[in-house]
Amino acid sequence: MIKAVELTDGIFRISANIGSRDLFEGIWPIPNGVSLNSYIVRGDKTALIDMVKDWEGAVDEITVQLKSLQIQLEDIDFLVLNHMEPDHTGWLAELRRRNPAIRILCSKKAVPLVKAFYGIEDNVQAVGTGDTLDLGGRKLVFVDTPNIHWPETMMTFEPEAGVLFSCDAFGAFGKVGEAVFDDQLSTSQHQFFERETLRYYANIVSAFSPFVERGIKKLENENIRIIAPSHGIIWRENPKKIIGDYLKLASYMNGPAEQEVTLVWSSMYGNTEALLDSVIKGVEAENIPVTVHRVPQEHASFVLASAWKSSGLIIGTPTYEYKMFPPMYAILDILDRSHVYNRKAMRFGSYGWSGGAQKQYDEFSKSLKWDCIGTVEYQGAPTEVARAAGFQMARELAVAVKNWK
């Protein structure tokens, strides 16, 4: 069982770890699980900030932790909902049934969602930037931070201890063990959460990167000493680190990202695959690292994380029934939805009787504002000329990545 953890006098994390059985948001694999964090803030009155859904015993987990703090559900005076996504609100109807007097505070845009998801209209109060909640000896301040990552999202700040309850922002995938705070993690645990922060950001936040930058700007005058997100670890030694990491990830939308190339490829009978080696060698000739993903064998979640941090992209895909090979179409669709904009890119691939993949690649690359170096496309198996062209084009791409500062 997880224990309640005190952040500072009267502020506690209560949390549940979810395993790897389900997909996050019904789409993203979580091979290392994910934590759902809620927070208790105690003044004369008690507030619960964000919640859980009844997912793999999460409700039982946090109920036991509340009891360890001598808090029954009926003792909670206020429920602050920073965000309406059901991983943080799924248990709302049952909580309200068990504690009908609880007052719900959320952003103006969240009010109709509380009704739509849970049929609750009573005792729901809209709050916005600058509004405060007096708990008696302690106050909470609200800040609208729309689209990090839904339109209704906000954050809650406790100014005395400088605790920012940021909900999804500054979060990560991955279960949290006994090391809860950034200063308790080993180097390898930090590396683990850096990887899970990247994949979490690329999968669920990246499309909203301009809002991340705006939200962080809004918070710059607050004296933030602790960042307490609703997924992942708590930052108390160096909260600036995770803010800086999020700003860096947000900047990748406009490029440059990191000086590396993500190569994602599909092949039906090996004729597109046959160019792979030449293309990889072309990138490596410029000493630029290249990460290779094959689809549909690899899940889009991992391809997207890799693509988000790469300044260069190489798409290897054949034509299939006059169009792009469907698994690669699905990948480009995800890259488009996630706004993997402004990359140096190239394509290679084979066709049989007719082309068609290139037309769809051109449409995506236009929508994604990619700077396309070119395409090496051939009928059937690649000739030596095609292999040489693949090497040369990949090398040009690597040079463009290297020179993009």
Ligand code: FEO
């Ligand atoms: Fe963790 Fe957008 O919910």
